[in-house]
Amino acid sequence: MYIPFDELPQQARVWIYQANRPLNEAEQAEIKPLLEQFATDWSSHGTNLQASAELLHDRFLVLANNENATAASGCSIDKSVNFVRELEQRFNISFFDRTQLAFLREGEVELVPMSELKNKVVAGDISKDTLYFDTLVTNYGELQAAWPRPAQQSWLSRYF
Template structure:
């Protein structure tokens, strides 16, 4: 069962997929109905999930499920991964590249490769206060209240 994204309860579980490039307006227009259809049909052991999906900051695909109603099973999570992989192929985009970190700088999402992270910090391009899109956030409430978050409030803290 589809739930509008902004009506999810704070404890709803989320999965964040970061794109390797910004999605164009045309791509977003095409993807949004696919997301809604997937969320509507998403199920666990034959039982429909109270699910939603959204595109945020032109760069992130977020799937969500109200686990209080029905928990996502391994099979349903596998189905969501297959769906995201299909989007990758259809739109020639990568959502599973974990070598890029996303920061909010001057109102724009900026990607920094893991290989360049230490140099970017040493150069002062990334500071402990730089806003970081932590894809490890796993509840809707945390997404709403603390995303993006200061780099020092994430696993990146060890670099400062």
């Protein structure tokens, strides 16, 4: 069962997939109905999930499920991963490259290779206050309240 993204409960579980490039308007217009259809049909052991999906900042695909109603099973999570992989193939994009970190700088999403992070911190290009899109956020409330968040308030804190 589809739930509009802005009507999700705070504790709804989220999965965030970061694209390796921004999605253009035409791609977003094509993807959004696919997201809604996936969320509508997403189920766990034959029970429909109370799910939603959204594109954020032209780059992040967020899938969500109200776990209080029905928890996502391993099989349903596998279905979501397969759906994202299908989007990758259809749009020639990668949502599974975890070697790129996304920061909000001057209103734009900037990707930084993980291998360059330490040098960027030392050079002052990235500070503890630089806003970071932490894809490890696990619930809708946290996504709404603190995303992006200062890098120091994420797993990146060890670099400062």
